Amino acid sequence: MAPIGTLYIANNNQVPGKVIRAVAAITGSEVTIASDYVHFETNKKPEFLAKFAYGKVPALELTSGQTITEGIAIARYRRQKQLLGTTVDEEALVDQWQNFTYTELQPRVLGLSALYSHATPYNKQIEISTKDTTNRALEYLNSHLASHTFVATERLTVADLALASILYGYFRIYIDAAARTKWPNIQRYFETVINQPKLKEVFGEPEYAEKAATYTAPTKEEKKAKA
Secondary structure, three states: OOOOEEEEOOOOOOHHHHHHHHHHHHHOOOOEEOOOOOOOOHHHOHHHHHHOOOOOOOEEEEOOOOEEEOHHHHHHHOOOHHHHOOOHHHHHHHHHHHHHHHHHHHHHHHHHHHHHOOOOOOOHHHHHHHHHHHHHHHHHHHHHHOOOOOOOOOOOOHHHHHHHHHHHHHHHHOOOHHHHHHOHHHHHHHHHHHOOOOOHHHHOOOOOOOOOOOOOOOOHHHHHHHO
16 A cells, blocks of 8 residues: 655654554554654754644645644544444544543643653642642543443544553553552553554553652753753
8 A cells, every 4th residue: 555645753652643653553554754854853944844834743744745733633534433433422432532631641741751851840749739630530540441441432442542652651650560550450451452463563562660750850960951
């Protein structure tokens, strides 16, 4: 099958890009990944901005010349009906769990990552608040998955692709060995999704934290680099 177009992504771990590649794998679509794309460089060049005026990735240029931006829109372009839900009720559930993933889970793990990597100033109260809301969301998810193989319907949907992509980061920095004992249904679910034969290459081998990441003060060298 000929490629449907060229996809520009920041890196293979970028969540929207991972979801798009997972959809392509499930639907049997071929997408060419722009190998010469350099984030914060390529997307500032006039020739890139002529196609994608906002300069944001992921961005897809179809072979027809049509361009599409925003991860959800690009992923939707090649979805099969099954990935969206086969009834109106299922479609609503798929949307519900996608919204939960992108509004309740993704901002929390990004916020913690930013605190711990010194990308944002450390604030103890923000850390506590973020962990509280994160734990509440994960408790809810673990409870739901106790009686569900997949998150939205009885079959794999795009909601699962989005959720598994976000959980990848959680297992790396937040859901450590103790948390995996506390929330076993999340790990079972995660491994069910990423080990689908067509998805193994997209997700690769996950990293499981033995201990959750914590804040450590920046070194003198890091402080100098930011000065």
